[in-house]
Amino acid sequence: MRVAVVWNHDHTGVINRFGQSCPEAYDRKTVESVVAALQEGGHETLLCEGDKGLLATLERFMPPDPQACPSGIVFNMAYGIQGECRLTHVPAMLEMAGVPYTGSSPLGHGLALDKVITKRLIRDHGVPTPNFHVMRSKTDNIGDLRFPVVVKPRHESSSFGLQLVHEPTRLREAVDVIVTRYAQDALVEEYVEGREICVALLGNEELEVLPLLEQDFGDRETRLVTWEAKYMAAAELPLICPAQIESGLAGMVRDISVATFHACQCRDYARVDLRIDRSGQPFVLEINSMARLGTNGTYVLAATTAGYTFSSVVNRILDVAHTRYLGNRHPQGHKRNELRPALISNGRSRTSPPSRSG
Numbered sequence: 001m002r003v004a005v006v007w008n009h010d011h012t013g014v015i016n017r018f019g020q021s022c023p024e025a026y027d028r029k030t031v032e033s034v035v036a037a038l039q040e041g042g043h044e045t046l047l048c049e050g051d052k053g054l055l056a057t058l059e060r061f062m063p064p065d066p067q068a069c070p071s072g073i074v075f076n077m078a079y080g081i082q083g084e085c086r087l088t089h090v091p092a093m094l095e096m097a098g099v100p101y102t103g104s105s106p107l108g109h110g111l112a113l114d115k116v117i118t119k120r121l122i123r124d125h126g127v128p129t130p131n132f133h134v135m136r137s138k139t140d141n142i143g144d145l146r147f148p149v150v151v152k153p154r155h156e157s158s159s160f161g162l163q164l165v166h167e168p169t170r171l172r173e174a175v176d177v178i179v180t181r182y183a184q185d186a187l188v189e190e191y192v193e194g195r196e197i198c199v200a201l202l203g204n205e206e207l208e209v210l211p212l213l214e215q216d217f218g219d220r221e222t223r224l225v226t227w228e229a230k231y232m233a234a235a236e237l238p239l240i241c242p243a244q245i246e247s248g249l250a251g252m253v254r255d256i257s258v259a260t261f262h263a264c265q266c267r268d269y270a271r272v273d274l275r276i277d278r279s280g281q282p283f284v285l286e287i288n289s290m291a292r293l294g295t296n297g298t299y300v301l302a303a304t305t306a307g308y309t310f311s312s313v314v315n316r317i318l319d320v321a322h323t324r325y326l327g328n329r330h331p332q333g334h335k336r337n338e339l340r341p342a343l344i345s346n347g348r349s350r351t352s353p354p355s356r357s358g
Contacts, residue, residue: 002062002072003043003318006050006090006101007031011081013051019083020183023160026077030294034075037314050078050090055097062099073322074101075314076290084155085110087290102321104289108265112289115154115187118264122284125263127256129284130275132189137179138172142188150224153178154185157288164191164224192275192283196225197243199257199272200291200302202316204324207261209254210302214243225273239298241305245276253282260287268321271299 007026011017031047038045046061048054062072074094080086087109094101104112111117119129133142134154142149151174153161161182163174171188178186196217200210216238217223225237245253257272264287271291276282291299295310303313 001043001322002046003038003075004046004048004058004061004072005031005035005038005075005077006048006054007077008050008079008081010049010051013049013053014081015052017082021082022080022086024079024157026079026292027294030292031077033295033310034077034293034314037311038075038318040311041315041318043318050076050093051081054090054093055099058097058099070098070100070325072099073318073325074099075318076101076103077293079290085113087113100321100325102268102317104267104270105265108267109289111264112266112270112287113155113157115152115286116185118260118286119189121263122256122260125259127259127263127284128282130189130192132187135175135179135186135188138176140175142171145188146190148191149188150191151175151178151186151188153182154187156182156184162224164222189285192277193223194275194277195243196223197245197253197274197276197282198298198302199253199274200269200299201257201261201266201272202269202303202313203320204267207258208306209257210299211242211305212245212250212253213239213241213298213302213305214245216240239301241301246280249276249280249282256282256284260284264289267324269299269317 008022009025009028011021035045035047048057058074062070065071076090076094078090080089083089088106091101091104091109092106095106111121116132116134119132123129131145133145135142148164148166149171151163151165151171161178165171165174175186175188178184196215198213198215200213202208202210215225218238253274253276257274260272261270266287266289269291271288273285273288274282275285293300293314300310300313304310308316
């Protein structure tokens with residue numbers, strides 16, 4: 001099957017450079033690993049930019065079929081170039097052009113990327129999330145929120161701008177940085193002291209919940225997953241997978257993660273981040289509607305713990321998306337039984353701080 005892997009590397013393919021630039025991008029190594037995995041699955045691939053020339057490129061690579069059946073699919077890894085709700089841009093172009101693709105729709109990405117809307121949606125569905133307030137300027141009041149609080153941009157991911165604040169003076173400074181640097185509201189939420197758990201999800205109506213993963217803070221004073229902890233080798237956190245959680249609590253974490261996925265109308269795959277406080281109460285922080293597929297990242301580690309290889313989980317994501325569009329007519333190029341993970345009844349893997357790209 002023809003599979004176009006779409007990413008944003010060269011940001012010059014726009015009419016004007018205008019509006020907020022996207023600070024996030026996939027690294028070339030990860031994208032090339034996904035391309036290689038799809039080729040291993042027997043697919044014909046094309047790596048292309050998600051810019052103004054995308055649709056013309058796709059029309060040449062996967063020309064229209066006389067029976068109106070798409071002749072290919074996009075494996076979407078595009079974070080966008082500039083402007084608001086950047087994750088929605090490539091999916092919206094593909095929707096308009098009638099090209100199937102992996103991952104969430106523009107609506108799903110838009111809901112998940114807006115952390116405030118996410119929290120309101122999941123709270124309406126009975127999912128616990130930390131108390132929060134939106135601040136549009138440093139002079140806004142945070143009402144009855146209790147310090148310490150976590151401050152972050154409303155619309156960013158990858159922990160950009162994340163700060164832990166213990167008193168009002170520092171709060172004003174933190175909010176001012178976000179409003180000025182990121183040109184958006186600041187989300188201020190009560191800090192939950194405890195464990196941080198990642199839940200990787202795969203599927204649609206029936207979701208496969210991959211083994212729970214824990215960010216191991218050890219004896220660190222700052223127990224937050226900051227940008228530095230994700231992307232700087234010296235600060236990266238060890239990962240524990242599967243996380244050692246009592247079965248009843250683990251079941252609750254899985255259930256509220258699935259509820260979060262559906263409430264935010266995500267598709268195919270995503271990752272939910274939670275905190276579990278000292279009393280054992282889980283709180284959903286956010287959902288990543290396009291979980292990174294770095295070979296040493298949280299999503300792939302959870303998948304490999306479940307028995308997938310990197311190649312098989314990439315091809316499984318493609319299979320899930322293809323099935324969503326075309327039913328059980330799975331993509332040509334791989335055998336369906338190659339995508340089934342080995343079952344793991346019990347086990348524990350722990351990495352040293354990895355060089356993570358997702």
